[in-house]
Amino acid sequence: MTHSVAIIGASGYTGAELIRLIATHPSIEIAALAANSKAGQSVGAVFPHLRHLDLPDLVTWEEIDFSGIELCFCALPHKTSQEVISQLPGHLKIVDLSADFRLRDPADYQRWYGNDHAAPELQKEAVYGLTEFYRDEIAGARLVAGTGCNAATGQFILRPLIEAGVIDLDEIILDLICGVSGAGRSLKENLLHAELSEGTNAYGLGGTHRHLGEFDQEFSALAGRPVNIRFTPHLAPFNRGILATCYLKGEAEAVHAALSAAYAEEPFIEVLPLGQAPSTHHVRGSNFCHIGVSAERGAGQCQVVAALDNLCKGSSGQALQNANLMLGEEETAGLMLAPCFP
Amino acid sequence: MTHSVAIIGASGYTGAELIRLIATHPSIEIAALAANSKAGQSVGAVFPHLRHLDLPDLVTWEEIDFSGIELCFCALPHKTSQEVISQLPGHLKIVDLSADFRLRDPADYQRWYGNDHAAPELQKEAVYGLTEFYRDEIAGARLVAGTGCNAATGQFILRPLIEAGVIDLDEIILDLICGVSGAGRSLKENLLHAELSEGTNAYGLGGTHRHLGEFDQEFSALAGRPVNIRFTPHLAPFNRGILATCYLKGEAEAVHAALSAAYAEEPFIEVLPLGQAPSTHHVRGSNFCHIGVSAERGAGQCQVVAALDNLCKGSSGQALQNANLMLGEEETAGLMLAPCFP
Amino acid sequence: MTHSVAIIGASGYTGAELIRLIATHPSIEIAALAANSKAGQSVGAVFPHLRHLDLPDLVTWEEIDFSGIELCFCALPHKTSQEVISQLPGHLKIVDLSADFRLRDPADYQRWYGNDHAAPELQKEAVYGLTEFYRDEIAGARLVAGTGCNAATGQFILRPLIEAGVIDLDEIILDLICGVSGAGRSLKENLLHAELSEGTNAYGLGGTHRHLGEFDQEFSALAGRPVNIRFTPHLAPFNRGILATCYLKGEAEAVHAALSAAYAEEPFIEVLPLGQAPSTHHVRGSNFCHIGVSAERGAGQCQVVAALDNLCKGSSGQALQNANLMLGEEETAGLMLAPCFP
Amino acid sequence: MTHSVAIIGASGYTGAELIRLIATHPSIEIAALAANSKAGQSVGAVFPHLRHLDLPDLVTWEEIDFSGIELCFCALPHKTSQEVISQLPGHLKIVDLSADFRLRDPADYQRWYGNDHAAPELQKEAVYGLTEFYRDEIAGARLVAGTGCNAATGQFILRPLIEAGVIDLDEIILDLICGVSGAGRSLKENLLHAELSEGTNAYGLGGTHRHLGEFDQEFSALAGRPVNIRFTPHLAPFNRGILATCYLKGEAEAVHAALSAAYAEEPFIEVLPLGQAPSTHHVRGSNFCHIGVSAERGAGQCQVVAALDNLCKGSSGQALQNANLMLGEEETAGLMLAPCFP
The missing domain is CATH 3.40.50.720 (NAD(P)-binding Rossmann-like Domain)
Incomplete structure (x- = not known):
């Protein structure tokens, strides 16, 4: 049909x-x-x-x-x-x-x-559209709200860790490097090639980025207590991709285990072997999200890095994934395109 | 099967x-x-x-x-x-x-x-693998030779024009701007990001580029007389794409008509309305080739610009298109992916 | 003073x-x-x-x-x-x-x-501000008109060749690859990073680019007869630089000799040894212009490639060079910065 | 002389x-x-x-x-x-x-x-070559050791804060985005344009980056106790520049005041007004370092972002600055070039 x-x-x-x-x-x-x-x-x-x-x-x-x-x-x-x-x-x-x-x-x-x-x-x-975590509600919804692309990336890292109780909820830092297409086709000086290429800068400093609203809502609900992460995005000269580096207090093995368990059956989310790190190059143009966990040298410290394509998995791919659920179609239909590299 | x-x-x-x-x-x-x-x-x-x-x-x-x-x-x-x-x-x-x-x-x-x-x-x-012009031979071949990516781009412009007799065969200049993936994954200093990004240069000057051998072979056979074009490639800082700008002596309308007729039934080659020009941005990651014709101000002068993705239509996409023919499958199978923009 | x-x-x-x-x-x-x-x-x-x-x-x-x-x-x-x-x-x-x-x-x-x-x-x-060719008039002028950046690049190639009579004036093709800063800080969709990076396209096709007016004026005056070149610019994803590739009918040795003679005493214009080609990477951020000549395989055909920084030698560097002359200062004052590479 | x-x-x-x-x-x-x-x-x-x-x-x-x-x-x-x-x-x-x-x-x-x-x-x-902090020793030294470029950037942020006692020494996270020229002219697959452009990735995860040795040595000596920061670099597609984002526990005003006081007389280090953030675009090709401080939404949390050119202030510019001291010349000689933007 x-x-x-x-x-x-x-x-x-x-x-x-x-x-x-x-x-x-x-x-x-x-x-x-x-x-x-x-x-x-x-x-x-x-x-x-x-x-x-x-x-x-x-x-x-x-x-x-x-x-x-x-x-x-x-x-x-x-x-x-x-x-x-x-x-x-x-x-x-x-x-x-x-x-x-x-x-x-x-x-x-x-x-x-x-x-x-x-x-x-x-x-x-409206049902919150983070497919992997709201699947049943989405399937029955009339109105689904797509998530922010940064918000999706951060949640793919943090939701399983909050649920598993393997990290310190008061010590979460989420640092992002974002491609420019996330800002859309709007005519702003800072989005011009001459301004944006050949360098990088932070933006939305000081806890002002709107995706913090989503993080607060979702993480606090999940934890049953207020969770207010620190979150800073950077703009870098590429078109597609978000790389999130999350600095955590928690054991790398436990963190890796929690993520691996959460995503074991997920078609689009790949948890890399412990110690490997993902790259936005390897998800470009696709609906995949790669996640890597590394221990740090300090006891009880680890990092999780996630990469996805902001336009696809972070936005339109997610939207189609949700539409598939709402229409009773195979969730992965139209979404199994391999990334385009190089 | x-x-x-x-x-x-x-x-x-x-x-x-x-x-x-x-x-x-x-x-x-x-x-x-x-x-x-x-x-x-x-x-x-x-x-x-x-x-x-x-x-x-x-x-x-x-x-x-x-x-x-x-x-x-x-x-x-x-x-x-x-x-x-x-x-x-x-x-x-x-x-x-x-x-x-x-x-x-x-x-x-x-x-x-x-x-x-x-x-x-x-x-x-071996059969020469320019699908649109060797379709029948390819379908029956055991060994098909993929064309050079520059050679394919130039031929998509020039073959119909040579066949239609609408251009001066002694006055053909083919100027190319090529993305870097065409050079492969080889470790050469000039392919480093630090050397290649943020600028451009010509290479293979003086008629030394090997794809000239293909042009000479194909165009001379087609014309029944020696045809030796002038051809210079440039390397520019993007990964996928070839933009060929061909300076011709011929009437733009006749040139446009010859190209439009030649490719009317082709699934992958799109001739734009007269006066429009293509961009490699709009074929990236796909098997499509866009071709545009513009009149110049001088009488009897025109330009044809063609854009394709060197890795796909210029190489691996062509190879799969040929394999489809050789295996008796639909020629377009696996090749209708839309370009990835931005 | x-x-x-x-x-x-x-x-x-x-x-x-x-x-x-x-x-x-x-x-x-x-x-x-x-x-x-x-x-x-x-x-x-x-x-x-x-x-x-x-x-x-x-x-x-x-x-x-x-x-x-x-x-x-x-x-x-x-x-x-x-x-x-x-x-x-x-x-x-x-x-x-x-x-x-x-x-x-x-x-x-x-x-x-x-x-x-x-x-x-x-x-x-107003005096036309192409310093190397209008030096005396500029020194005595009240109002000097800076040239177009493409126009400067093309003239650095062609003026000495027209003057020396070593090329066919009816067969001049000037193909340019331009960085984006030449378009200024204006908010246009095609200048956004997301639109312009990762690919290339031609523009100003069909003899419509305004710098043709300058070429016609200058070359015709120089030759004492109408000279109407063919000229097409391309936009490529880097900020500074123009690479001009000029297809000519003339002997490479004579062309190289004419350029070498014309620029022998010029502080900013470097003619490379015959057969070498310049790159915009090597003039970025500076007031230098590099010019290379290559023979082509056809008899009596050659190419000249020139590279300069459109913002500096193509515009503001030229302006300061002219101001130095007008103020009675050393022509090179403030302009000897080495290019910034990588 | x-x-x-x-x-x-x-x-x-x-x-x-x-x-x-x-x-x-x-x-x-x-x-x-x-x-x-x-x-x-x-x-x-x-x-x-x-x-x-x-x-x-x-x-x-x-x-x-x-x-x-x-x-x-x-x-x-x-x-x-x-x-x-x-x-x-x-x-x-x-x-x-x-x-x-x-x-x-x-x-x-x-x-x-x-x-x-x-x-x-x-x-x-050997004297450690971080000019702004070892000026006297450098002036009298025979052998000066240039610092790591990442190490310089991090120390410009952190040394004045450690000295002023305005941050928690056990909670320092230094996140870096680095341009590719820092890796030198070496032929490695990950430094090819086709691999590195159009995306980003973290590297040196898990506390393995060698610049940690410098941080540990310098910060521990300064604090009189072990200080072991968390530090992760990312590689992004531009040639020159390091952007360091430092997540701290400390009051933004006190942090800003400490940095402003430390660098008030420094010719190359500019502390931006509180709340402003620097960009690598604005130091490219120069010996300047821009530093910005922002409060975060959580009480007692702030961020410091620093930008410099890794090849210049992070390496060769620093070397010349040190040589000037060693030779008894003006410290800024040859180093006041303005950044090259765009």
């Missing part, structure tokens, strides 16, 4: 990545593509790398006839997303890739995003 | 690219992988991006039991390739990715490669 | 490059810096790499007291530049880095830039 | 950087350049970016006549360096850029480098 889907926000990078992935999906068909600022154009005009595909032209989302459409991906900027989603027909399953439905508590949302939520009832309904 | 194949030379970039592509192929199964310098290792140890795949460990090619194997890809360095292939069992279909069987004339081979050919009888038998 | 100068348009890349160079100049002092959109900010806020320098804060150009200032660099966008320069006091020597005064003929200007010139009398007065 | 110097190991990146810097030095003259593997070649043949300089050809170090030479830079690989230096004439002042004389304790040396020191008496004599 083929499922008809729509993508709203198809002219951004996560929209393009969804199209790329769905192009190889055996049972999902794209019935409509919306991008209000580029309505009327073909996909090939906006994304020439997709020109070989037989796709509907871009329209405004208001023009879409949703009657035959089963599921809709929303790849809109946050705040716009909640406004649009609250107007979509009730029969639609929705996978949102924005930040709008990640936080469950309206006060948390207000605190991290600076405005009141326009659809608080939907906020309550 | 599933076909068993082997890959000899599996530890180089074209070997890895073959594995990546075959991983999504519906009816080809990798039965053996050889890499003599890394025999005994797993594929995941040599190419961590392929670690999720269930693959045989690397062996020496001499260790392979070819009895159940139908087709063998040889991704060896030139000169080594002819020595190995001449020792392979006669029942094997062979797709060679090296330069060893591209030239039909032993004297040409000697001239461009500097040594006598070790398997001149095989040289005669 | 110390000369006081001002820079208008100090918040762009060429403005920053001027400051970088003047910082090591023995007898030029920056008295005022204007950047109307960032007036009130310190240079360090806009360009943190210049924060160690003791510089005046940015002001609007209207706020500058020009009474003690001898020379003014204008690094404004074209069209704005002519409007501002026409309002500057008459005692000021001016080095303009924009395109506004490069073309001498108002009709040419209108044709290539699409608008009437706002200061046609100044257009007549 | 002009000082004659020699450089041994002139064909590597730190050798080239020394030549680049000395080219603008008012009172140092290069009398001899040695590179045993490339003896007989010109500098321009090995480093074309230095071809405009009037320099002696490369010789073997044994060929150098040291009689008129005052100071010698040794930019050799570690272990080779100690062997060569122990054979140099006694009148020579020596600045070593290798790791050979950084550790004072022969047992420490043996532990981190795996072999016995070949010149233990010189090891005792």
Whole structure:
């Protein structure tokens, strides 16, 4: 059986990545593509790398006839997303890739995003989209909120460790190196090639990065007590990839065992042998996440490094994985592409 | 029906690219992988991006039991390739990715490669592997010689124009900008990141690049008279991609029409509307080739620009496309992956 | 004696490059810096790499007291530049880095830039700023027009060859690979790191690039007959550098001899031994231009490749070299920095 | 007065950087350049970016006549360096850029480098070359040991904080992102452009990086008790630069005050206003180090980020700064070049 889907926000990078992935999906068909600022154009005009595909032209989302459409991906900027989603027909399953439905508590949302939520009832309904940990809820959900890409990477490291009780919850430092596509296709000076290539810098210092809201929510719920990690992202000159280096207090063997056990059956998460470290080069363009654990020289200290592709496993790949669950399809359908190296 | 194949030379970039592509192929199964310098290792140890795949460990090619194997890809360095292939069992279909069987004339081979050919009888038998132009011969061949990646790009531009008689054969200039993976995984100073990034340079100046041998052979045969193009490659700091800019004497409309006609039915070659130009960004990681034609300001002058991924359409993708023909499978099987952008 | 100068348009890349160079100049002092959109900010806020320098804060150009200032660099966008320069006091020597005064003929200007010139009398007065060929006129000029960076590169190759009569004037093809800083600090989608890195593309196809106006003007005047070259630039993922590959009909030895003779006494232009080719890596951050000549395999065909740093020798370095002449200083003052490699 | 110097190991990146810097030095003259593997070649043949300089050809170090030479830079690989230096004439002042004389304790040396020191008496004599903290000893030294580039960066952050007693000495995490030139011009697979560009990875995990030996030695001496930091470097795709992010327990204001006080008079070290963060883009090609301090959200937590150019301030710039002291010249001579951005 083929499922008809729509993508709203198809002219951004996560929209393009969804199209790329769905192009190889055996049972999902794209019935409509919306991008209000580029309505009327073909996909090939906006994304020439997709020109070989037989796709509907871009329209405004208001023009879409949703009657035959089963599921809709929303790849809109946050705040716009909640406004649009609250107007979509009730029969639609929705996978949102924005930040709008990640936080469950309206006060948390207000605190991290600076405005009141326009659809608080939907906020309550939304299921957090970290597939490996919310699989059953996602399968039955109408609205799934995609996680932040940094938030996903950090949680792949930390959730099993918090659950297993093998680390000191008050001493967690998460250091990230992020590729530039995570910032989207927006015209900002610091995203220009001339500014960003040939160097690196930290950003979101001082505990201001919004993905901290997700970490706080998820880790505190999991631990049954407040867990507030230290988290700093860096921007480095490559397009795809997040490398998270997590400094922990805990025994490397126990940490490695907890991660290995948690992901033993997972198709996309690979725990490397103890002492090996992953690289973003080796997950580029794919839905895989590689995780490595190393002991440090100090007693009771270890590091966990995780690598994933922010556009794929960190965003659009996760969205498709969730859509597969919501549509009753094989969870891995369309997602087994090998990474593209070199 | 599933076909068993082997890959000899599996530890180089074209070997890895073959594995990546075959991983999504519906009816080809990798039965053996050889890499003599890394025999005994797993594929995941040599190419961590392929670690999720269930693959045989690397062996020496001499260790392979070819009895159940139908087709063998040889991704060896030139000169080594002819020595190995001449020792392979006669029942094997062979797709060679090296330069060893591209030239039909032993004297040409000697001239461009500097040594006598070790398997001149095989040289005669080999079919030139430019799929779109040797489709029937390839389908019936036992040994197919993969083309040079630059040679493929240039021919995609020029063959239809020579055949259609719409350009001046004595005034052809082919200027290329090449990504670094075309040079393979070899340890050379000029391939280091510190030397190659953040700038560009020409190489193979003065008509010394070996792909000229292929151009001369193919274009002269096609034209029925000597055709000797001017051809200069440049190395620029990206991993995958060749952009060929061809300066011609001919009318842009006629040139565009000839290319459009030639490739109207081709699944992988897209001729853009007149006046548009392609980019390597939009074919990265895929088997597509985009071609654009622009008139110049001078009467009777035009430019054709072509973009492809040297590792895929320029090498391993071509090899798989040829293998599909040789095995009686759908020509596009395993090759419809969309490009990976950004 | 110390000369006081001002820079208008100090918040762009060429403005920053001027400051970088003047910082090591023995007898030029920056008295005022204007950047109307960032007036009130310190240079360090806009360009943190210049924060160690003791510089005046940015002001609007209207706020500058020009009474003690001898020379003014204008690094404004074209069209704005002519409007501002026409309002500057008459005692000021001016080095303009924009395109506004490069073309001498108002009709040419209108044709290539699409608008009437706002200061046609100044257009007549301006001296074309290609230092090596207009040295005497520049030394006595009040207003010098900086050349286009591509235009400078092409002329360094072609002027001596046209003058020496060693090439066919109707068969000149100039192919360029350009770094991204030439496009300035403007917020355009195609200049984003995610769009531009990891690939290459041609632009300005079909004889539409404005630097053609400069080539036509200069080469035709030099030859005493119309000379209309074919010229195509490509954008590649590095920040600084232009590599020009020029396909010619002429004997390599004669071409090499003409270039060697023309530049024998030039401090910044190095002609490599016949057969060697330059690289942008080796001029990055400097005022040098390297030129190499190679014979091709066809009789009477050769290639000349030139490399320079578009921001330095192609723009701000040239501007300072001209200012030195206009101020009666040593031409090389502040400009002998060695390239920064790797 | 002009000082004659020699450089041994002139064909590597730190050798080239020394030549680049000395080219603008008012009172140092290069009398001899040695590179045993490339003896007989010109500098321009090995480093074309230095071809405009009037320099002696490369010789073997044994060929150098040291009689008129005052100071010698040794930019050799570690272990080779100690062997060569122990054979140099006694009148020579020596600045070593290798790791050979950084550790004072022969047992420490043996532990981190795996072999016995070949010149233990010189090891005792050598002064540790972190200019800002060993200025007086360096001025009077005969042999100065250049620091590791990572070690310099970390110490610029941590020494003033340890001295001021404003941080918890048992809770120091130093996370680094390093450009590739730090690995030198060596032919290793992981340094190829195709392997290293377009992604990132950690290395030296588990407390194995040799610069830990320097950190332990220096910090423990300073604190009067063992201090063993946690330290992990990452390799990212740019050529020059180290960005160190240090996670601390201490009050941001006190940390900022301690750094500001320590570096108030330093010409090369800039402490940014509290809350601002540096970038390697803004120190590229220069001898400057930028340091920023940010409070974190947790009470008593802060971060310090430092950026410098590994080849310049982290190695050859430091070496020249030390040589200036040893020769009685202005410490900043030849070192005030502004960074090269973009």
